[in-house]
Amino acid sequence: ILDLSELLITEEEMLANFAIAKAVEGVKVTDEEAKAFFEENKSELMSGETVNASHILVDSEEKANELLAKINAGEISFEDAARENSSCPSKENGGNLGEFTRGQMVPEFDEAAFSMEVGAISAPVKTQFGYHLIKLISKSEASTYDFEEIKAQLTDMVNQEKRQNAFQSKIN
Numbered sequence: 001i002l003d004l005s006e007l008l009i010t011e012e013e014m015l016a017n018f019a020i021a022k023a024v025e026g027v028k029v030t031d032e033e034a035k036a037f038f039e040e041n042k043s044e045l046m047s048g049e050t051v052n053a054s055h056i057l058v059d060s061e062e063k064a065n066e067l068l069a070k071i072n073a074g075e076i077s078f079e080d081a082a083r084e085n086s087s088c089p090s091k092e093n094g095g096n097l098g099e100f101t102r103g104q105m106v107p108e109f110d111e112a113a114f115s116m117e118v119g120a121i122s123a124p125v126k127t128q129f130g131y132h133l134i135k136l137i138s139k140s141e142a143s144t145y146d147f148e149e150i151k152a153q154l155t156d157m158v159n160q161e162k163r164q165n166a167f168q169s170k171i172n
Helices: 004-024 031-040 061-072 078-085 089-093 107-115 147-171
Strands: 050-058 096-101 125-127 130-140
Touching (some): 031 147, 050 061, 050 089, 050 107, 078 089, 089 096
Antiparallel strands (some): 125 130
């Protein structure tokens, strides 16, 4: 037996969905609107500062200092020391962690990596995981995105905002 109240709810939902679709169907975003949004929000549309670093993770400060001395004396390369001694899976890549932004690593590691000069190797850095020797490969400063790079995402954002406004207007 079909419950009449279920049928009414379904009919109401269908009407509401139809009304929402009608309210937002004509919403379009022009390149000019996306560009205006970009210009108004440029300060928030920035790529963060990034670094590319390698590391060697060991369980004691003594082991880290021993490896650092061998690296500085030219007895072993940083990459070979990582492959042979690091407890991190990155050892397979000579300790390379790739590129990362602030906040992706634990605070102590982040602070050390972002304060280093390119090519430098840090003194041992203690974190909850152990002791790290960090080698800074490269550093990129924060920069503003180019409009063309993020045009599609901006168009989507403006479109969503316009649809919400159209919907709210229909409700009012």
